[in-house]
Amino acid sequence: MMKKILIVDDDRAILEALAVAIEDAGYKVATEASGDGVVEKVKDFSPDLILLDFLLPGANGIEVARCLKRERATKDIPVILISAHLGTGKAAKELGVDDFMAKPFDIEKLLAKIGKYLQ
Amino acid sequence: MDEALRESEQRFRAIFNDAAIGITLADMQGHPLEVNAAFQKMVGYSRGKLRKMFFTDFTHPEDITLDLAEYEQMKKGQLDSFSLEKRYIRKDGQGIWVHITVSLVRGPKREPKFTVGVIRDITEHKRIDEELKLYSKAVEEAPDGVQIADLSGRIIYSNKAVEEIYGFSPQEYYGKDINEMNADPEFARKVIFPALRREGHWSGEIMVKHKDGKVFPIWLKTAMVKDQKGKPLAMVGIIRDITERKILEERKDEFIGIASHELKTPITSAKIFTQILQKLLRQKEEKQALGYMTRIDDQLDKLTQLINDLLDVSRIQAGKLELRPQVFSLAKLIRETARDIQAGSGSHKILIRGKVKKRVHADKNRIGQVLINLLSNAIAYSPSSRRVAVKVEPNAQMVTIHVKDYGVGIAKEHQEKIFERFYRVGDEKTQPSSGLGIGLYVANEIIKLHEGKLWVKSEKGKGATFSFSLPFGKRKRVK
Numbered sequence: 001m002m003k004k005i006l007i008v009d010d011d012r013a014i015l016e017a018l019a020v021a022i023e024d025a026g027y028k029v030a031t032e033a034s035g036d037g038v039v040e041k042v043k044d045f046s047p048d049l050i051l052l053d054f055l056l057p058g059a060n061g062i063e064v065a066r067c068l069k070r071e072r073a074t075k076d077i078p079v080i081l082i083s084a085h086l087g088t089g090k091a092a093k094e095l096g097v098d099d100f101m102a103k104p105f106d107i108e109k110l111l112a113k114i115g116k117y118l119q
Numbered sequence: 120m121d122e123a124l125r126e127s128e129q130r131f132r133a134i135f136n137d138a139a140i141g142i143t144l145a146d147m148q149g150h151p152l153e154v155n156a157a158f159q160k161m162v163g164y165s166r167g168k169l170r171k172m173f174f175t176d177f178t179h180p181e182d183i184t185l186d187l188a189e190y191e192q193m194k195k196g197q198l199d200s201f202s203l204e205k206r207y208i209r210k211d212g213q214g215i216w217v218h219i220t221v222s223l224v225r226g227p228k229r230e231p232k233f234t235v236g237v238i239r240d241i242t243e244h245k246r247i248d249e250e251l252k253l254y255s256k257a258v259e260e261a262p263d264g265v266q267i268a269d270l271s272g273r274i275i276y277s278n279k280a281v282e283e284i285y286g287f288s289p290q291e292y293y294g295k296d297i298n299e300m301n302a303d304p305e306f307a308r309k310v311i312f313p314a315l316r317r318e319g320h321w322s323g324e325i326m327v328k329h330k331d332g333k334v335f336p337i338w339l340k341t342a343m344v345k346d347q348k349g350k351p352l353a354m355v356g357i358i359r360d361i362t363e364r365k366i367l368e369e370r371k372d373e374f375i376g377i378a379s380h381e382l383k384t385p386i387t388s389a390k391i392f393t394q395i396l397q398k399l400l401r402q403k404e405e406k407q408a409l410g411y412m413t414r415i416d417d418q419l420d421k422l423t424q425l426i427n428d429l430l431d432v433s434r435i436q437a438g439k440l441e442l443r444p445q446v447f448s449l450a451k452l453i454r455e456t457a458r459d460i461q462a463g464s465g466s467h468k469i470l471i472r473g474k475v476k477k478r479v480h481a482d483k484n485r486i487g488q489v490l491i492n493l494l495s496n497a498i499a500y501s502p503s504s505r506r507v508a509v510k511v512e513p514n515a516q517m518v519t520i521h522v523k524d525y526g527v528g529i530a531k532e533h534q535e536k537i538f539e540r541f542y543r544v545g546d547e548k549t550q551p552s553s554g555l556g557i558g559l560y561v562a563n564e565i566i567k568l569h570e571g572k573l574w575v576k577s578e579k580g581k582g583a584t585f586s587f588s589l590p591f592g593k594r595k596r597v598k
Contacts, residue, residue, distance in 0.1 A: 013388035021394065084379070108394070
């Protein structure tokens with residue numbers, strides 16, 4: 001079965017670009033632009049991995065991640081934080097996400113990372 | 120009897136004549152009868168001339184009436200002496216300040232007979248006095264805070280600006296321990312006072328307390344006041360409230376943070392689309408188009424690097440550049456970085472000599488950034504050469520990396536300054552590429568944060584060698 005990836009970012013162009021590249025790599029993709037909608041979306045779509053932007057309107061990426069990691073049903077879904085703030089890099093683990101990718105990134109590197117979690 | 124009288128007379132005449140102070144004897148009309156040498160010298164008129172004059176003749180016109188009332192009283196025998204300060208005009212036209220004491224000499228029937236004047240030239244005193252008044256007024260009104268403390272740290276002077284800055288009145292200040300104003304008294308005890316004793320001065324930003332309890336930042340420039348022999352007398356501090364400046368700086372840093380985030384967002388999507396296109400073109404074997412696409416991708420990376428450099432400068436200035444140390448193999452990092460740079464360059468070969476087995480405890484990304492900077496500079500500034508040499512030299516405590524190019528070199532006058540922020544070598548002929556002039560500044564700051572050193576050896580036209588030392592760090596491990 002096709003693995004499912006939820007992409008959360010408030011920038012439409014990034015959402016679109018990521019969706020194309022990740023679908024092309026053989027995944028099923030859903031997108032979400034606001035922090036508040038993520039939990040609902042995760043319930044409906046039940047993704048195998050989440051790409052989460054750091055700064056989101058509504059609840060920010062960190063709050064969203066914390067929320068997901070608290071729930072029994074969603075706590076095992078790998079979350080990769082994608083952020084243009086370099087400083088959030090080291091703290092990925094402390095922030096309660098599984099991994100971190102600084103924007104802008106090489107899509108191949110991101111796909112490799114995704115692959116690592118979805119083996 | 121006659122002999123004794125003559126001797127006494129002589130003695131008094133000697134006192135009168137040789138006294139260092141002006142002495143006059145005048146009739147009750149203000150007519151000098153006797154004047155001593157000191158007085159003649161003071162006003163510049165000879166004894167003969169003075170005898171034909173009145174005191175009013177060489178008194179400053181504005182001061183003639185100053186002692187009129189006293190003089191009239193004295194004439195009537197109602198006053199025995201008075202003194203005052205007034206101005207004389209010397210024979211040469213120069214004005215002088217004098218202090219005069221006039222005493223009445225009475226006749227046998229107690230009738231006023233003569234006046235004796237004792238006159239001191241106080242021009243120099245007056246000048247010094249005026250000067251001191253001006254200095255103290257200037258310090259009092261100075262737009263920056265000025266504070267003086269004795270050697271035990273008790274405040275003995277605060278000007279108006281200090282009052283405005285801290286909210287205390289100078290009276291409330293007087294005698295207070297200067298450290299009571301500091302939000303962090305330990306810092307003053309451990310850093311400022313020792314520096315003052317050792318070097319005689321200290322300056323920097325500190326946090327202080329307002330009368331209302333609010334803590335705010337000031338810029339303090341302080342120095343030891345010493346006497347001519349170098350013995351410390353007091354401490355003086357110049358104080359400037361930098362609350363506003365700090366807010367502006369924070370706002371600027373925040374702005375740079377937001378701006379770089381905003382700039383990176385479109386780069387992120389552009390880069391993804393570029394890479395999607397690259398993949399498509401590779402599948403269709405459109406080699407030329409693929410080449411162009413790769414160029415766009417490289418340029419996007421450069422743009423990202425510029426934004427990150429700007430962010431770094433802003434962080435360094437705000438003192439917020441933090442290291443994230445980890446244990447890693449420096450040898451491997453050098454190899455990988457050299458390989459990446461060489462692949463991107465195409466023109467130069469990077470040769471690595473020397474080995475370091477011991478792993479370092481440092482910020483891998485930041486050290487990588489320094490290597491990238493030095494290697495790409497080496498290539499950019501040696502356009503007609505084909506190689507760059509890297510030498511690795513470890514010792515017990517640290518490892519030193521030398522990056523040598525065979526290019527245009529750096530003139531002596533630029534060598535110190537190239538590590539300064541925004542400094543660019545302003546020589547069009549040898550300036551092959553543009554840049555913000557922050558790469559080496561950031562590299563130097565990164566190495567300094569690692570307690571290492573970055574330096575350059577070069578001669579114009581003969582290439583340059585940039586070297587940096589990097590201590591192995593706390594967690595030493597032998598691989």
